[in-house]
Amino acid sequence: MPNIKQIDAYRWEVPKTGDMRVPGRVYTNAAMLKVLEQEQALQQVANVATLPGIVQFSLAMPDIHWGYGFPIGGVAAFDWDEGVVSPGGVGYDINCGVRLAGTRLMEKEARARLEDLVNALYQNVPSGAGSTGSVKLTVSEEKKVLKEGSHWAVRQGFGEQEDIERTEDNGRMPGADPDLISQRALERGLKQLGTLGSGNHFLEVGVVEEIYDSHAAQAFGLFQGQVTVLLHSGSRGLGYQICDDFLADMGRHVKKLGIRLPDRQLACAMIRSAEGERYLSAMACAANYAWANRQIMLHRARQVFEEVFHMGPRDLGMQMVYDVCHNIAKKETHLVEGVNRQLCVHRKGATRSFPAGHPALCERYRAVGQPILIPGDMGTASYVLLGSQRAMEETFGSTCHGAGRVLSRTAAKKKSKGRSISRELADQGILVRWTGRSTLAEEMPEAYKDISQVVEVVHGAGISTKVAKLRPMAVVKG
Amino acid sequence: MTTPSYRLIDHTADVGIQVFGSNLADLFEKAGLAMFDVICEFKDEKVDETVQLSVDGDDLADLMVNWLRELLYLWNGKEQLVKTIAVRFLTETAIGAAIGVEAFMPEQHRIQHEIKAVTYHQIQVEPTPNGYAATVIFDI
Numbered sequence: 001m002p003n004i005k006q007i008d009a010y011r012w013e014v015p016k017t018g019d020m021r022v023p024g025r026v027y028t029n030a031a032m033l034k035v036l037e038q039e040q041a042l043q044q045v046a047n048v049a050t051l052p053g054i055v056q057f058s059l060a061m062p063d064i065h066w067g068y069g070f071p072i073g074g075v076a077a078f079d080w081d082e083g084v085v086s087p088g089g090v091g092y093d094i095n096c097g098v099r100l101a102g103t104r105l106m107e108k109e110a111r112a113r114l115e116d117l118v119n120a121l122y123q124n125v126p127s128g129a130g131s132t133g134s135v136k137l138t139v140s141e142e143k144k145v146l147k148e149g150s151h152w153a154v155r156q157g158f159g160e161q162e163d164i165e166r167t168e169d170n171g172r173m174p175g176a177d178p179d180l181i182s183q184r185a186l187e188r189g190l191k192q193l194g195t196l197g198s199g200n201h202f203l204e205v206g207v208v209e210e211i212y213d214s215h216a217a218q219a220f221g222l223f224q225g226q227v228t229v230l231l232h233s234g235s236r237g238l239g240y241q242i243c244d245d246f247l248a249d250m251g252r253h254v255k256k257l258g259i260r261l262p263d264r265q266l267a268c269a270m271i272r273s274a275e276g277e278r279y280l281s282a283m284a285c286a287a288n289y290a291w292a293n294r295q296i297m298l299h300r301a302r303q304v305f306e307e308v309f310h311m312g313p314r315d316l317g318m319q320m321v322y323d324v325c326h327n328i329a330k331k332e333t334h335l336v337e338g339v340n341r342q343l344c345v346h347r348k349g350a351t352r353s354f355p356a357g358h359p360a361l362c363e364r365y366r367a368v369g370q371p372i373l374i375p376g377d378m379g380t381a382s383y384v385l386l387g388s389q390r391a392m393e394e395t396f397g398s399t400c401h402g403a404g405r406v407l408s409r410t411a412a413k414k415k416s417k418g419r420s421i422s423r424e425l426a427d428q429g430i431l432v433r434w435t436g437r438s439t440l441a442e443e444m445p446e447a448y449k450d451i452s453q454v455v456e457v458v459h460g461a462g463i464s465t466k467v468a469k470l471r472p473m474a475v476v477k478g
Numbered sequence: 479m480t481t482p483s484y485r486l487i488d489h490t491a492d493v494g495i496q497v498f499g500s501n502l503a504d505l506f507e508k509a510g511l512a513m514f515d516v517i518c519e520f521k522d523e524k525v526d527e528t529v530q531l532s533v534d535g536d537d538l539a540d541l542m543v544n545w546l547r548e549l550l551y552l553w554n555g556k557e558q559l560v561k562t563i564a565v566r567f568l569t570e571t572a573i574g575a576a577i578g579v580e581a582f583m584p585e586q587h588r589i590q591h592e593i594k595a596v597t598y599h600q601i602q603v604e605p606t607p608n609g610y611a612a613t614v615i616f617d618i
Contacts, residue, residue, distance in 0.1 A: 065491065068597050068617070072491075092595050092617055187555050198592045199618060237554055240594045240617075244547065247598075255536065265598050408488040409618075478592075 001037065002046045010461035014042060014058075019262070020049035025057040027395075027461050032062060032453060035406075044071040047262040051076070052270075053083020055336055055343060059395055061350050062457035063449065065404035067091070069265030072349035075398040078271065080331065080342040085276045086268035087250060087283075089346030091327035092243045094283055095290035096201075096234030097168075098324055098373040099298055100384065102220075103305065104317035105227040107207045110473060113308050114431055117205065118474040120304045122433035125203055125297050127196035127478035135194040135296060142189055143178035149288030153295035159302075163295060165362035167323040168352060169330075171291040176284035181238075182245050185282075189238030189289060194296040196233050198435075198478030200443060202378065203301060204230040205474040209381070212466040216386045219368040220321050222468050229301050229318065230382055230470065232375045234327065235290040242286050246279045271344050280329065280344075287328060294323055321384070322371035326351045326401035334396050345396045353391035353399040353464045372464050374455060375402050377448035378432065378477065379425050382470040383455050390462040399464035403451035409442040416441035425475075434477040443477060484512035487613065493591060494615040498606070502538075503565040505603070505610040506573055509542065510549045513596075513616070514560045517553060518587050525561050525578030534572045538603040542612055545573055546596040554594075557582040591618050 002014045004026065012033065014024030024045040028036060036042060041064050048070055049058035055077045064073035069088030078084055110117065126134065137145065145152045150164050150171025164170050178186070196203060208226045211217045222228075235242075250267035253275050261267065269275035302318045309316065329346045336343075354360055354370040361370055370387035391397050407415065421444045422432050434440050458464045487494030495512045499505025514520075533548050535541030552558045562578030595617040602613040 067491075068599050184551060184555055199594075237594075241554075244595055248544070248547075251540075251598075405490045408490045409493065410486060410488045 002042050004033070004037070004042060010457050014046055016049070020046055021051070022049050022054050022057055024049055024060065026060040026064065027457055027463065028060070028062045028064070029453065029457050032457070036064065040066040041071045044069070045074065047266060048074060048076050048089070050262055051078070051084055051086065051266060051268060053078040055079055055083070055341070059398065061398070061400040062454045063349065063400045063402060063404045065349070067348065069263050070346070070348050073400065073404065074348050075346065075350045075395055077334065077343040077345045077396045080271055080344055083271055083344060084268035085271045085279055085329055085344050086266060086346065087243050087246045087279060088265045088267065089348055090243070090283060090329050091348045092240050093234035093327055094239035094243060094286035095325045096327045097290060097294065098326070098375050099231040099294045100321040100373045101229045101298055101318050102222055102321055103227045103229070104315065105309065106225050107227060107473070109309070110205065110227045114474055117304070117308045118431045118433050118476065120308055121203060121205070121301060121474070122476045124300050124304050125196055125476060126194065127198065127201070127435060127476060134192050137190055137193055139186060139190065142186060145193065145292045146178040146181070146285035146288050147176050148172055149291040150295045153292040158296045158299040163320045165364070166320040167291060168325055171295065171323065173284035173287045175281050176288050177281045178285055180278050181242055181282045181285050185238050185241035185245065188241050189236070192236040192238070193289070193293055194300070195236065196297065196476070196478050197236050200377070201233045201478055203297065203476040204382070204472050206230055206382065206470040206472045208468050209471040210469040212468065213386060216368050216467045219365065220371050220384065220467065221319055222321065222384065228470055229298065230373070230375060231294055231297055231301070233290070233294060233297065235286040236293065238289050239286040242282045246282065250275060250279070283329060287325065291323065322373060324351050324373050332396070334392070343396065345398070347398055349401045350398045351401045352397055353385070353387040353395070354397050355387050355389040355392055371467070372399060374400065374451065376451040377403055377445055378443050378475050379428065379430055379445035379472065380451060382472070383451070383466060384468040384470070385455070385458065385464040386467050388462055388464055391464060395463050399458045400454050403449040403454055405447055406449050407447040412444055412447040413441045415446060416444055430472050431474040432477065433475070440477070483508055484515070486516070487615070489615060492615055493593070493618050494613060497612045498609065500609040502610055503568050505612055506542070506545060506568060507563045507565055509546060509612055509614065510560060510563045513546055513549065513593065514553070516591050516616070517593055518559055518589050520561060523561050523578070524580055526580050529577045529579055530574070531577050532572070532574045536571065538570050539601045541571060541573060542603050542614065543596055543598055543601055546614060549577070550593060550596055552577070552579055559587060593618050
């Protein structure tokens with residue numbers, strides 16, 4: 001268990017020891033740290049710090065949790081010329097992310113038709129294990145999806161052009177080469193476009209319960225009592241297969257070079273190497289697939305709303321707030337000790353947090369800062385945050401992504417025995433539709449950390465600040 | 479179908495199995511069947527076809543991960559559920575087996591867990607006084 005020393009109320013440091021090239025920097029609070037110290041996550045923060053080319057700190061956000069090699073809730077930036085890229089630092093579910101849209105509806109209107117709404121959403125946005133009901137693709141069309149992401153989807157009529165500028169990276173990562181991904185990944189991607197997936201993926205209809213920053217909220221198009229749609233999903237089987245393929249690939253690569261890693265799941269390659277470039281290109285394919293996927297599903301939700309509420313698009317006014325990734329590696333320029341450097345920023349279970357004035361933001365948000373979407377678990381709040389200059393200075397423009405689990409699935413199921421989770425939620429005014437026998441118990445609210453604590457830490461540390469809180473009304477889960 | 483001899487490992491975010499076999503071949507067979515038991519509860523051993531599989535690895539642990547990944551692909555990639563396994567050859571770095579599979583039918587097969595990947599996390603394949611034991615964590 002690595003040593004850890006407190007810097008201030010929200011920052012702790014894991015001092016540089018042994019093979020670590022940089023210290024670890026953990027954003028948390030005293031209460032959460034106690035739990036953290038029992039886990040492997042801090043050791044993983046230290047392990048990541050041993051990788052070549054890592055810059056400044058091995059970072060951990062307050063929702064940190066042990067993961068495969070890299071911890072979830074981890075951020076690590078590597079020098080583009082001298083550093084490595086690692087699939088474990090991105091995660092299996094490449095571009096797992098969140099999309100939020102607001103509407104012109106108020107809570108009362110939605111409640112009047114909530115049951116019809118949630119049933120229609122469940123029918124029209126396929127979810128669940130092995131689910132299909134997807135958008136039909138040929139291989140050549142699929143390759144276009146992989147190259148063009150959201151742009152492909154909008155061209156096909158899924159959504160609006162303005163959705164694109166409200167998506168991180170405009171919903172298309174450059175450099176995606178579909179010929180570099182395996183047959184298996186292509187096969188798995190063929191039948192899942194437009195599907196939600198299972199586990200902690202969901203589609204949620206919510207209400208803006210509280211506004212903390214009225215200026216930012218207004219810029220984001222959010223107001224109190226407004227009905228919102230929140231979508232949490234990733235690159236499905238395609239992303240998983242790509243991660244799998246490259247973990248094996250890089251594992252062999254590392255072995256061939258005779259590099260010893262503290263954990264084989266930290267398998268990596270120099271960014272400027274054939275293996276590194278291949279991974280980044282394949283990762284971009286998966287990222288684009290996920291953006292196309294969220295673009296399609298939100299559009300389907302829009303159509304469901306229009307039908308259930310007998311409204312046209314203008315009256316419904318479903319407009320995107322933003323779409324963020326929380327499992328990705330990005331080429332970004334950051335000021336490090338007064339020098340601009342090109343870095344490969346790995347965010348695994350972490351979200352980009354860019355401030356006002358950043359050129360990556362669309363004109364609409366450049367004056368205010370980037371919206372950050374933090375999904376809560378089923379039954380509790382989600383948050384919208386604002387990106388900050390402090391994040392640029394301390395965390396390579398990054399912040400948390402959500403609440404991590406505290407109970408294992410078995411423990412959750414045990415705890416839920418004799419209880420009807422769906423009825424408990426219904427009593428709180430939350431309707432849920434789901435597939436799979438175990439899924440609901442496993443995803444019950446008590447199985448997750450308290451998201452408000454996570455958000456308080458990042459807000460208190462100043463790396464992203466609170467804009468609004470959303471309360472769920474209806475959830476569709478796989 | 480006799481329940482494969484394994485136990486579920488409790489993990490905060492994912493699912494793990496600990497499997498026991500009387501010998502190495504038995505271990506690999508049981509591990510494969512255990513993984514599919516986690517995915518779907520079966521009521522019989524009916525198979526539609528038999529698939530031949532060959533996998534290699536750098537060492538036993540690597541072999542176990544690669545083996546399970548190949549089996550998992552039958553489900554994730556081809557919607558085939560593994561019902562029977564007969565190992566034909568096995569060394570510390572290679573395995574060949576005949577796999578009996580059944581095509582997935584939603585009305586008949588209730589999926590319990592969508593295992594998305596086999597991870598190297600805490601992977602272990604170790605001899606025991608009675609044979610062999612393996613620990614594998616799945617991402618679900």
